[in-house]
Amino acid sequence: MSGHGIVARFDRVTACFGTHRALDGVSFAVPAGGVTALLGRNGAGKTTAIRALLGLLPPTRGRVTVLGHDALTLPPAERGRIGYVGEGHPLPRWMKVADVVAYQAAAFPTFDRALCLRWLERFAVPPKRRVAQLSRGMRAQVALSVALAPRPEFVVMDDPALGLDTVARREFLEVMIDLIQEEGRTLLLTSHVLTDVERVADRVVLLDRGVVRIDAPLDDVRHLVRRYDLVFAGAPPEEGPALPGLVRARRRHGQWQVTVRGDEAAVRAAAQAIGADVASVEPLSLEDLFVDYTIGEEVAS
Template sequence: VRVFGEDPVKKPESVLKHIGYLSEDRDIPDWMSIGELMRYTSAYHRGWDQSYADELLDTFSLDPAKKVKTLSRDMRAQVALICAVAHKPDLLILDEPPSGLDAVVRKDILNAVVRTISEEGRTVIFSSHLLEEVERLADHVTMIHQGRVTLDSSLEMINENHHCFSIRFTEQQHAPPKLENAIAISGEGRFWSVIHQGSTDSFSDVLQRIGGEIVESRHATLEEVFVSRVGREDLREQTIEGSK
């Protein structure tokens, strides 16, 4: 394995200087003040940009004289983010960055991440269960369920290939219609909702042949895609277990 052309085991210092990391638990020393923590962290990073750190402190309305142990959960997350980004890392790794935070604080943190991506052209890898925010930030998405990759694609391709259809049949359907490339189907009677992967033209043609029509069509949200794929994976696991 090579990270930035270096062996991370043999030369960890060379690799770590390129990386910023924000953990989910945001474990930072309680006994330091914010200012002391900034100075302590900057000693490990030659690329530390104090003016950028000060700008973020001002954006988050953080007092450098305050002790970390007196900070709220939201404020600790803001401080931890500054420590992760102020040395302008080439790679920023965020583990559930907005998890459990106030909505306003979460927005401020994500805005800082967006700036890192858009203005500075850096790479950000982050894990999150808040899929609306993933849609806002990511250009490539990997979905993982129970340790298995269920989807790995650019966000653009996911949007192009996944649609949500509201469909209507001329006659009552007593069971979910069998539709190729439908990854989720719900509804009853004449009215059904389908999450579909693939060509919309072929789907419309197949639907017409079995007495159905598309009433409404839109791109599926990332959350709808994830829930549909997770449901399909769970059903697949149950089928495998049942066949043993």
């Protein structure tokens, strides 16, 4: 791992595809030994960020470093320390499961074939079946097994639960929890299933239209970002209350409901300063946070 406990770092990364800017000056770090969730709506830039991290996509500007090296010039030996499960679990469809295992084992010097076969047995995946004949859940399990078999220090998963049913997703999550509990592993994942993310993530990075909106420990975000119902003594302002750290404001029953990032006492004081009282405070689930940050409507900071 890199000397400062950071496994990967994005430094003002911009990635353009023609006129479309998929990432716009993105900066964040993935600390060692935890789970970082990279969240965002479809098209927010998550997969682009993952691909830049693995050196599969050169950024237009900025720099990505992983394991202390520039991602574009990552030495092959270092690349072997990274496990990767791609979006949609891409595997050669004509290969049998055993062939996939052999193919990956030939490439990764640290590939633990016995471990891989134990995972496959746990998932009840027949080794002689072709990938094309596997269900989506089984394909995900094969992709995960071959990605973990080299015992990588840093695991990157791009929407690993994509297309999985509830039971398959739960099994996948259990494997991830086992993985996390192994000392020293670092996990970066993207996912749309925020209930799963809440169970496993230590840190959250939220991308919205190529820009980082949140980059903080999950507990801090949940503690600091809350929903407040404001009651104004007089007529409520038409354009929404101007509060520091305002994420979203909505008219509800003639008053304003605001999502604000900041210390509760400070928010109450700021509300009083504009002539409002806080009627209620509501903590937010990760899903509520995600929606409020990305909805992009009404008034937002």
